[in-house]
Amino acid sequence: MAAVTADQTTQGTAGTAEEAEAAHLATFDAAVAADDRIEPRDWMPEAYRASLVRQMAQHAHSEIIGMQPEANWISRAPSLRRKAILMAKVQDEAGHGLYLYSAAETLGTSREELLDKLHAGRQRYSSIFNYPTLTWADVGAIGWLVDGAAITNQVPLCRCSYGPYARAMVRICKEESFHQRQGYELLLALSHGTPAQHEMAQDAVNRWWWPSLMMFGPPDDASAHSAQSMAWKIKRHSNDELRRRFVDICVPQAQVLGLSLPDPDIRWNEKLGQHDYGAIDWTEFQEVLKGNGPCNEQRLTQRRKAHEEGAWVRDAAAAYADKHSARPGTAGAAAQPVEATA
Amino acid sequence: MTAALALGDDALVLSHRLGEWAGHAPVLEEEVALANIALDLLGQARMLLSFVGDEDQLAYLREERAFRNVQLVEQPNGDFAHTMARQLYFSVYQHLLYEELAAGEGEFADLAAKAVKEVAYHRDHAEQWVLRLGDGTAESHERMQLGLDALWRFTGELFEPVGGVDIDRSALSDRWLAAVTSVVERATLTVPSGPQSGAWAAGAGRQGLHTEPFGRMLAEMQHLHRSHPGASW
Numbered sequence: 274m275a276a277v278t279a280d281q282t283t284q285g286t287a288g289t290a291e292e293a294e295a296a297h298l299a300t301f302d303a304a305v306a307a308d309d310r311i312e313p314r315d316w317m318p319e320a321y322r323a324s325l326v327r328q329m330a331q332h333a334h335s336e337i338i339g340m341q342p343e344a345n346w347i348s349r350a351p352s353l354r355r356k357a358i359l360m361a362k363v364q365d366e367a368g369h370g371l372y373l374y375s376a377a378e379t380l381g382t383s384r385e386e387l388l389d390k391l392h393a394g395r396q397r398y399s400s401i402f403n404y405p406t407l408t409w410a411d412v413g414a415i416g417w418l419v420d421g422a423a424i425t426n427q428v429p430l431c432r433c434s435y436g437p438y439a440r441a442m443v444r445i446c447k448e449e450s451f452h453q454r455q456g457y458e459l460l461l462a463l464s465h466g467t468p469a470q471h472e473m474a475q476d477a478v479n480r481w482w483w484p485s486l487m488m489f490g491p492p493d494d495a496s497a498h499s500a501q502s503m504a505w506k507i508k509r510h511s512n513d514e515l516r517r518r519f520v521d522i523c524v525p526q527a528q529v530l531g532l533s534l535p536d537p538d539i540r541w542n543e544k545l546g547q548h549d550y551g552a553i554d555w556t557e558f559q560e561v562l563k564g565n566g567p568c569n570e571q572r573l574t575q576r577r578k579a580h581e582e583g584a585w586v587r588d589a590a591a592a593y594a595d596k597h598s599a600r601p602g603t604a605g606a607a608a609q610p611v612e613a614t615a
Numbered sequence: 616m617t618a619a620l621a622l623g624d625d626a627l628v629l630s631h632r633l634g635e636w637a638g639h640a641p642v643l644e645e646e647v648a649l650a651n652i653a654l655d656l657l658g659q660a661r662m663l664l665s666f667v668g669d670e671d672q673l674a675y676l677r678e679e680r681a682f683r684n685v686q687l688v689e690q691p692n693g694d695f696a697h698t699m700a701r702q703l704y705f706s707v708y709q710h711l712l713y714e715e716l717a718a719g720e721g722e723f724a725d726l727a728a729k730a731v732k733e734v735a736y737h738r739d740h741a742e743q744w745v746l747r748l749g750d751g752t753a754e755s756h757e758r759m760q761l762g763l764d765a766l767w768r769f770t771g772e773l774f775e776p777v778g779g780v781d782i783d784r785s786a787l788s789d790r791w792l793a794a795v796t797s798v799v800e801r802a803t804l805t806v807p808s809g810p811q812s813g814a815w816a817a818g819a820g821r822q823g824l825h826t827e828p829f830g831r832m833l834a835e836m837q838h839l840h841r842s843h844p845g846a847s848w
């Protein structure tokens with residue numbers, strides 16, 4: 274349920290602006306505490322709004338940048354069945370981008386504005402996509418580990434306090450779990466295939482394992498946004514909690530795959546009832562974050578290029594919509610190709 | 616068998632070309648739309664090729680000269696207008712053809728009946744974009760006209776007879792021209808006036824004679840599969 278809207282709470286209150294603000298905040302806090310959903314028209318603290326926009330934008334950007342490393346293999350997919358699966362997956366990621374930009378729009382931030390920030394390097398996307406896909410097995414490793422880590426991260430977001438984000442996540446998580454299974458199944462086929470295929474699969478897992486663990490973000494004691502996000506119920510579990518949950522999921526799956534995880538320190542901790550794992554190289558994480566990963570430059574350049582080279586198409590669509598609009602002069606700002614809902 | 620290969624290769628090759636747009640489309644909605652069309656075509660290709668034999672053997676282990684697609688579908692993407700010109704020419708043809716096959720009793724009637732809805736969407740998508748680009752800005756108008764002109768000489772081949780597809784090709788050609796003309800004129804563009812086939816006899820692609828970019832396309836498409844003989848994926 275929505276909390277009381279701003280309009281309703283201000284009506285009839287003769288108090289000062291400060292009192293009104295305090296009343297809004299109390300309503301908001303109560304809604305969050307009661308696990309009510311905050312909806313676009315509800316009053317919300319500016320910092321909450323900003324934090325959500327930041328997180329949703331980063332998430333949306335990750336979906337569309339994330340298309341690149343996998344699209345890299347569409348033209349070389351080794352069977353028609355795998356090609357169809359991969360094309361559908363990359364298409365899903367574009368769809369996820371669309372849902373998330375729309376969810377961010379409910380907070381008054383346009384897709385155009387967010388893309389400009391991405392292209393200017395002022396907003397981030399997940400660092401995992403700054404690693405290259407060197408072999409076909411990387412497509413499987415991304416599905417299994419990267420989509421797998423994304424699910425672990427995102428399932429709790431289906432209960433996020435902000436309604437449109439939570440609802441977008443429900444739909445996205447369903448598709449991500451398909452991706453995860455497909456990636457796993459791809460690796461399984463390779464692992465039980467020829468020795469060369471097995472080696473390809475092991476090599477991919479070796480390269481993607483650690484970056485996947487880094488997807489959960491810095492350790493809890495070094496995470497800038499975690500505490501506040503948890504208080505607001507944008508986030509429900511700490512980075513380290515989720516990371517450990519992911520390791521616990523992956524260890525038995527790797528055994529079934531017949532592949533090893535490149536960490537000699539992984540072992541079952543009887544006392545804690547979970548797996549211990551080795552130390553993560555946070556220097557690498559920081560370097561990639563700073564822009565020094567293997568593909569940062571390439572990913573952003575391709576994104577900018579696609580956007581710039583598409584400008585005349587978007588302009589044309591806007592001009593056409595203007596000319597043929599029933600209400601002349603009202604259309605125009607956004608290109609709105611109509612067929613994309615299928 | 617000849618027919619299944621011809622129609623299957625058309626769908627396979629065009630799907631591959633459209634797949635090359637992934638991550639490069641001008642707007643996010645088109646990432647979704649182009650992938651949709653590519654996936655539909657790939658689905659058609661897989662069904663058609665399976666009439667002939669193993670889909671992967673046919674897709675990955677045939678040499679260039681054994682492919683039976685029309686040259687139109689193998690042409691590189693170019694800019695978005697170029698791709699939309701290719702889409703218009705092909706999807707109008709395929710829609711008219713599949714409608715007719717679906718209405719008949721030949722071996723492709725069931726498949727065509729299933730595919731005709733998808734193909735109608737592909738045609739609508741192409742027509743809408745030709746209208747937008749033709750009647751959009753001066754730049755898009757010019758690019759759209761260039762795309763239509765450049766690919767015109769590959770359109771004659773669409774109406775060459777294909778063994779096993781028993782339809783009136785010249786009637787198909789007339790209806791295609793009428794449909795294309797109507798869209799192109801509404802888009803304030805001009806129907807190209809040159810010949811509809813190049814110096815080679817029309818029907819070259821159906822006989823396994825292709826254009827230079829096709830060999831590179833196949834090299835990329837087949838490389839991984841061919842590098843692991845006998846492996847399954």
Ligand SMILES: [Fe+2]
Nearest residue numbers: 336365366369
């Ligand atoms: Fe996604």
Ligand SMILES: [Fe+2]
Nearest residue numbers: 366420449452
């Ligand atoms: Fe995914």
